[in-house]
Amino acid sequence: MTGAGREAFARQWADAITGTSYVSMGSDQLVEYLLRLTGLLVDATLAAEFDPSVAHRVGTELVTADFTATEALGETLAVIAEQLPGLLDGQSPRLPDLAGRIVRLCGGVAAGYASALCERTLDEQEVIYRTGLLARMQAEEALEASEARFRAMFTEAAIGIGIIDLEGNLMEANPALLRMLRYTRAHATQLNISAMVHPEDAASVWQAYDELVRGDREHFRAEKRFYRSDGDEIWTNLTVSLVRDEAGAPAYQVALLEDVSEQHWLQARLEYQAYHDPLTGLPNRALVSDRLARVFAAPAGLRRIGLCYLDLDGFKVVNDSLGHDVGDQLLIAVASRLAGCCGPGQLVARMGGDEFVIIIEDSGGEGEVVALADAVLAALARPIQLGNHELTVTASIGIVERPVAATNQADLIQAADITLYWAKADGKARYARFDRSRKDSEVTRLTLSATMVAAVDRDEFFVDYQPLVTLADGTLRGVEALVRWRHPSYGVLGPEQFIGLAEETGSIVQLGRWVLARACEQARRWRDAFGDAAPFVSVNLAARQLSEPGLVSDVVRILASTRLDPSSLQLELTEKTLVGDEVGPLEALTKLSGMGVRIAIDDFGTGYSNLPYLRRLPVQELKLAGMFVVGLRGPDPDPMDERIVATLVTLAHALELTVTAEGVETRAQLRRLRALGCDAGQGLLFAPPGPPEQIDALLQTARPLGDPGSAPEVP
Numbered sequence: 001m002t003g004a005g006r007e008a009f010a011r012q013w014a015d016a017i018t019g020t021s022y023v024s025m026g027s028d029q030l031v032e033y034l035l036r037l038t039g040l041l042v043d044a045t046l047a048a049e050f051d052p053s054v055a056h057r058v059g060t061e062l063v064t065a066d067f068t069a070t071e072a073l074g075e076t077l078a079v080i081a082e083q084l085p086g087l088l089d090g091q092s093p094r095l096p097d098l099a100g101r102i103v104r105l106c107g108g109v110a111a112g113y114a115s116a117l118c119e120r121t122l123d124e125q126e127v128i129y130r131t132g133l134l135a136r137m138q139a140e141e142a143l144e145a146s147e148a149r150f151r152a153m154f155t156e157a158a159i160g161i162g163i164i165d166l167e168g169n170l171m172e173a174n175p176a177l178l179r180m181l182r183y184t185r186a187h188a189t190q191l192n193i194s195a196m197v198h199p200e201d202a203a204s205v206w207q208a209y210d211e212l213v214r215g216d217r218e219h220f221r222a223e224k225r226f227y228r229s230d231g232d233e234i235w236t237n238l239t240v241s242l243v244r245d246e247a248g249a250p251a252y253q254v255a256l257l258e259d260v261s262e263q264h265w266l267q268a269r270l271e272y273q274a275y276h277d278p279l280t281g282l283p284n285r286a287l288v289s290d291r292l293a294r295v296f297a298a299p300a301g302l303r304r305i306g307l308c309y310l311d312l313d314g315f316k317v318v319n320d321s322l323g324h325d326v327g328d329q330l331l332i333a334v335a336s337r338l339a340g341c342c343g344p345g346q347l348v349a350r351m352g353g354d355e356f357v358i359i360i361e362d363s364g365g366e367g368e369v370v371a372l373a374d375a376v377l378a379a380l381a382r383p384i385q386l387g388n389h390e391l392t393v394t395a396s397i398g399i400v401e402r403p404v405a406a407t408n409q410a411d412l413i414q415a416a417d418i419t420l421y422w423a424k425a426d427g428k429a430r431y432a433r434f435d436r437s438r439k440d441s442e443v444t445r446l447t448l449s450a451t452m453v454a455a456v457d458r459d460e461f462f463v464d465y466q467p468l469v470t471l472a473d474g475t476l477r478g479v480e481a482l483v484r485w486r487h488p489s490y491g492v493l494g495p496e497q498f499i500g501l502a503e504e505t506g507s508i509v510q511l512g513r514w515v516l517a518r519a520c521e522q523a524r525r526w527r528d529a530f531g532d533a534a535p536f537v538s539v540n541l542a543a544r545q546l547s548e549p550g551l552v553s554d555v556v557r558i559l560a561s562t563r564l565d566p567s568s569l570q571l572e573l574t575e576k577t578l579v580g581d582e583v584g585p586l587e588a589l590t591k592l593s594g595m596g597v598r599i600a601i602d603d604f605g606t607g608y609s610n611l612p613y614l615r616r617l618p619v620q621e622l623k624l625a626g627m628f629v630v631g632l633r634g635p636d637p638d639p640m641d642e643r644i645v646a647t648l649v650t651l652a653h654a655l656e657l658t659v660t661a662e663g664v665e666t667r668a669q670l671r672r673l674r675a676l677g678c679d680a681g682q683g684l685l686f687a688p689p690g691p692p693e694q695i696d697a698l699l700q701t702a703r704p705l706g707d708p709g710s711a712p713e714v715p
Contacts, residue, residue, distance in 0.1 A: 005087050006042060010035040012083055016075035021067045037061060041080065045088060045101050052108040059112025063120060073113045077106050097286050100274035107267045118159075118237050118258045125157055125256065126241060160236075160257035166213055166250055168193040180236075180259050182228045198225040212242050215250045223260070235264040279328055280335035283349035288357055291347055292409040295361060300405035306360035306369035309398040309416035310338075310376065313428040315354035322389060329386045334393065337379040341372065357416070366401040366433065373397045373431040394429035396420055401434075415439070444490070448498050452507045456514050460486050463518050464689035467698065467705060468538065468660060468682050471674050474704025478536040478570060480682065481519035482689045483511070503542050512545045513554055520562040520569060522692050527568065530699050538570040538600060543577040546585045555592060566596035570621070574602050578617065586616070593618030600660070605648055615655060622652045624678070626663025632672040633665065646676050653677065670706050681706070 014030045025033060037058050044054035062072060085102055154161055160177030162170055173181075173188045181188070197206070201224060208220035219241040226234050237258045245251040275287040283291075295305060312334065319327040331354065338348045338356055347359040358376070360369055376397065384391045398419030400412060407415075415434050423432035455461060461483055468478035485493040502508035519537040526534035545551060559566055571592065578585070578601070593599050600621035601614075605628055624645065631641025645661070652659045661673050664683030673681060686705040687694065698705070 006038045007031070007035055009079075009083060009087055010038045013038065013076065013079045016079050017067055017072045020071040020075060021069040023066045025065070033065060041084065041105060042088070045084070045098070045105060050097075050101050050104070052104050055105045055108025056112035056115070059109040059114070060116040062109075062113055063116035068117060068120070073110065076113075077110060080106055080109065097274075100286050103270045103274045107270045110263055111267065114260060114263050115237070118260075121159060121258075122239050122256050125159065125161075126239075126254070130243075160255075160259075162255040162257070164193060164253040164255060166252060171252070177257060180228075180234065180257060181226060182230055182232075187229070196226055198227065200225065209240065212240060212253065213250065215242065215244075218242050223264075226257075233261075234259060235261045277335075277350040280332055280350050282335050282339070282356075283347060285349070285351050288347070288349045288351065288359065289409070291359060292412065295359075295404065296409055300403070303361075303404045304363040304365065304401065305404050305407075305412065306363035306366070306372075306399070306401040307412055307416045308358040308360075308369060308373050308376065308431075309351075309400075309413075309420045310356045310358070310395050311397075311420055311424070312354040313394045313396055313424075315393075318391065318393075326386055326389060326391075330384060330391060330393065333384045333386065334380065338376060341375045341379050346372070360401075363401055366399070369399050369401045370431070370433070373399055377429070377431065396423035396428050397431035398423055399431050399433045418442070445501055448487075448490075448493075449501045449505050449507075452498065452502055452505065453510060455485065455487070456507075456511055460488070461511070461514065462486060463515060463522070465522070465537070465692060465695050466682060466689040467686045467695070468535070468680055469686045469705045471661075471670065471678055471681050471706070474706045476533075476535050476695075476698055476705060477680060478538055479695055480538045480572070480689075481515060481522075481540075483515045499542070503544055506544060508542045508544050509548055512540075512542060513558075515539060516555070517558050517562075520558050520564045523568050524562045524564050525692075526695070526699070527564070529696075533699060533702070534568070535695070535699075536568045536570050536598065538572050538598075540602065541571045541573050541577070546573065546577055546588060551588050552591050555597065556595070559595075566592075567598065570598035570600050572600045572602040572623065575604060575606065590618050593620075603662075604652075605644070619655075619657060621658045621660060622648070623660045623662055623682075624648055626661075626683075629661050629663045629669055629673070629683075632669045634668055637668070637672055642672065642676070645673070645678070649677050664706075667706070 010031050013034045014027065018027070018030065023030070040054050040058055044051055059073075062076065067073075067076075081102065084105075085098065088098065154172075154174045157174055157176055160180045161174040162177050163172040164170055170188055170191045170193070173183070173185065178185060178188055183191070193209075202222070205220075205222045205224055208217065208222070211217045212220060219239060221237070221239045224236055224238045226236060228234055237260050239256040241254045241256075243251050243254060275284060275290070276282065277284045315327065315330075318330055331350075335348070335350060335356070338358065342348050342358060345361045347361075349357050349359075351357050358372065360372065363369060377395065380393055380395050384393060398416045398421070400416045400419060402412075418439060419432050419434045422435075422438070423430050426432060464482045464484055465479040466482060467476050468480060469475070470477050483495055483499075485498055487493055499508070502511050516539050519539050523534070523537040548554075555569075555571075558564075559569065573589075589599055598620045599618055600623055601617075601619055602623045603625040604622040606625045628641055628645050628648070631638030632645070649659050658679040659677075660680040660682055661669075661678050662682050664670060664673065664681040664685045666685060669683075670681065670685060687698065
């Protein structure tokens with residue numbers, strides 16, 4: 001909040017309480033005084049560690065400034081509750097509990113005000129009372145006047161006053177005390193304070209009382225509950241003072257009681273509202289945080305804790321189709337069923353929206369938490385009747401269960417949240433259990449995704465090349481460019497570990513452009529060194545790249561900058577990449593093919609392309625997926641795989657396309673593929689992917705690949 005904002009708030013506050021009490025300050029002085037208190041409230045609200053005692057101090061200072069009328073307190077609380085949130089809006093992004101802080105701020109101001117006012121009143125009354133008693137003892141001639149003054153004060157006082165002997169018998173009670181406790185005078189004077197013990201009194205109250213009766217202390221104050229004559233409960237601010245005789249020995253006690261039940265209940269209601277969801281009545285996120293904080297603050301020992309993080313599936317559809325009123329009724333019904341599934345030591349809370357959490361303190365193991373999750377899913381599976389609507393709701397649940405000593409509040413919630421989304425991703429209407437290895441894998445994926453673009457700029461990627469061999473004579477016709485990532489933390493990563501991430505994040509466009517440029521540069525070097533014997537380079541093209549409007553211009557630019565003939569470049573696409581009716585990709589392929597760039601369909605036979613669509617594509621080559629070649633490894637080839645390969649080769653040749661078989665690892669496969677008319681092959685039989693120098697060596701020797709002695713055969 002700016003200085004101007006604080007001053008405006010202070011002026012609103014001053015306008016609200018002016019005239020409620022008589023004070024000796026002028027209007028400017030009052031604004032300046034309240035501006036200082038405004039600063040205390042704002043700083044306390046925005047503090048990382050909220051301290052409600054600051055609000056208590058503000059309430060006390062109002063009384064100190066003589067704002068002692070109850071209207072002044074009411075107007076102050078109204079200004080804080082209505083104006084402070086708006087002035088703080090946008091100033092506290094890290095305070096999700098701002099509303100709760102405002103509530104506790106109001107409660108603290110009210111408590112401080114009441115305490116200070118009580119103390120002021122009690123001090124004044126006690127002085128008056130002592131004056132009357134001493135006057136009666138000191139001067140016999142002033143006895144009647146003193147007695148009259150005392151009796152008037154005693155009778156008319158707004159707070160309850162009782163005179164008690166040292167044995168605890170109530171000797172006298174003023175009308176205010178009789179009304180407060182709902183006793184008759186005759187009944188009250190038969191009471192002993194031993195009958196006024198409340199079962200939830202703090203031990204310190206009665207310890208202080210014993211010290212006072214012995215004469216070891218002069219007075220004590222405490223907040224104490226009493227039972228009225230009809231059994232109702234009352235909260236009081238109690239002050240007990242010791243009156244001594246002329247010799248200084250304890251003579252009797254004077255008890256002053258102020259009824260603070262309304263303030264106490266107001267504070268209790270405000271605290272309840274701060275820690276409970278107004279719609280369902282369940283504990284809210286703030287109470288969950290407090291409960292977990294207490295769990296982890298206590299000695300861990302061998303204790304365990306479990307958490308079920310729950311989210312309703314498709315709840316937005318209910319709100320959108322049936323309205324928010326029905327959605328609210330559904331949340332109330334779900335909250336009731338969740339509460340019915342919980343037992344002792346289990347807390348169910350609404351975290352917000354359609355998210356709920358169940359905390360299982362002192363868990364007996366993951367089995368107990370899983371059983372609870374099963375019970376929740378079963379309870380929600382029963383239809384819910386809301387007026388004329390019968391709804392069936394499902395939920396996804398993330399389960400975390402671990403020793404208290406092995407975790408903390410933040411990690412527990414984070415793990416449950418992650419696991420919840422695993423359940424969503426796995427199909428909804430189910431639970432998922434936390435899996436450390438799965439989380440580590442996802443963290444790795446996230447790390448790779450976040451650093452991929454920068455890794456391109458840092459030259460962490462490199463390209464290996466694998467030969468594409470003519471089966472008829474074993475000559476090297478081309479090479480496939482295969483990108484690798486030399487990651488500083490994870491070592492060398494193959495494309496299967498990051499290409500999918502690159503496609504998800506869109507960084508495949510930048511990475512693919514980099515691979516295309518490196519491959520074309522290398523092809524140019526081979527062309528310069530080996531002339532017509534140089535192989536063409538085949539570069540994989542992802543679906544996202546094919547959809548990029550600048551694909552054709554990128555290829556043109558790279559070919560021009562490397563002075564590479566378009567016929568030395570082949571682009572590989574999978575069948576799945578080509579599925580669809582979009583015109584853009586087909587136009588791009590047509591333009592590239594028209595330039596002389598070769599187009600190949602990779603992993604053919606694993607997708608769903610239909611033959612009419614295949615005929616429309618400007619394709620020159622089909623690469624058969626390695627799964628079809630596996631059955632041709634041994635001396636007795638699989639007849640089904642053999643027929644499939646024969647059919648695909650015949651189909652490709654009918655479309656005037658060449659066929660390259662992937663995954664060729666044995667000479668038996670090589671012989672069968674030759675016999676079936678396959679044009680080319682790629683696989684470990686010829687050479688594994690390797691650096692450009694490996695291709696240099698193959699070109700220099702010009703030895704046929706795949707013949708005995710040219711490469712080790714994979715067993």
